[in-house]
């Protein structure tokens with residue numbers, strides 16, 4: 069088994085560090101310095117870097133970390149990723165800590181989740197999801213390169229994972245997202261409860277993530293495009309919204325201007 073440690077970076081990014089014995093991997097190291105400090109503090113060796121997509125806040129530290137630590141770099145073949153050694157398309161199973169000397173080497177399934185970017189990947193292992201800027205706490209990423217149909221399909225794919233999956237997204241956006249979620253579904257009791265829980269965590273300076281997929285399915289409007297209340301709210305902005313993709317598109321457009 070291994071431990072998952074959030075490393076805050078920039079204003080609101082999380083770099084996720086997975087530790088197994090004295091070996092570590094990191095997901096989306098936008099900055100090398102806080103990762104190096106954490107490795108040093110815990111006495112860990114960095115074996116692997118997983119990158120979800122090409123944006124600088126997710127891969128800005130890859131070059132330095134790879135050069136200093138000799139770690140393998142896994143990431144989307146379809147995007148420009150610094151020092152990429154293991155190009156992925158989605159559909160693979162990877163063992164990023166194989167050879168680290170532990171019997172329990174984690175296997176990850178690589179999921180293609182286009183939408184935020186064209187080649188965006190998510191990494192999944194039983195109980196753990198690392199989804200970059202695709203699924204956020206109570207929200208989802210902006211559509212920079214993909215279509216609403218692609219993003220809706222990617223979110224459907226993630227939403228189908230087991231409910232107890234811990235959702236490790238790359239940003240602390242949950243509070244802002246919950247304000248929007250409440251505008252969409254003011255009468256959702258689980259959503260109201262989540263607003264209180266997250267406010268209490270943030271008031272103590274604690275991360276609001278990871279959440280669980282069950283929580284996201286119950287409170288994240290972008291995973292609820294088949295709910296009558298969400299469809300009705302989307303139609304106020306976009307009267308033609310009907311199927312899950314057009315409802316998703318209407319919500320995303322509404323959120324962009326929220």
Ligand code: ZN
Nearest residue numbers: 121123184201
């Ligand atoms: Zn991004």
Ligand code: FE
Nearest residue numbers: 123125201238
């Ligand atoms: Fe980002």
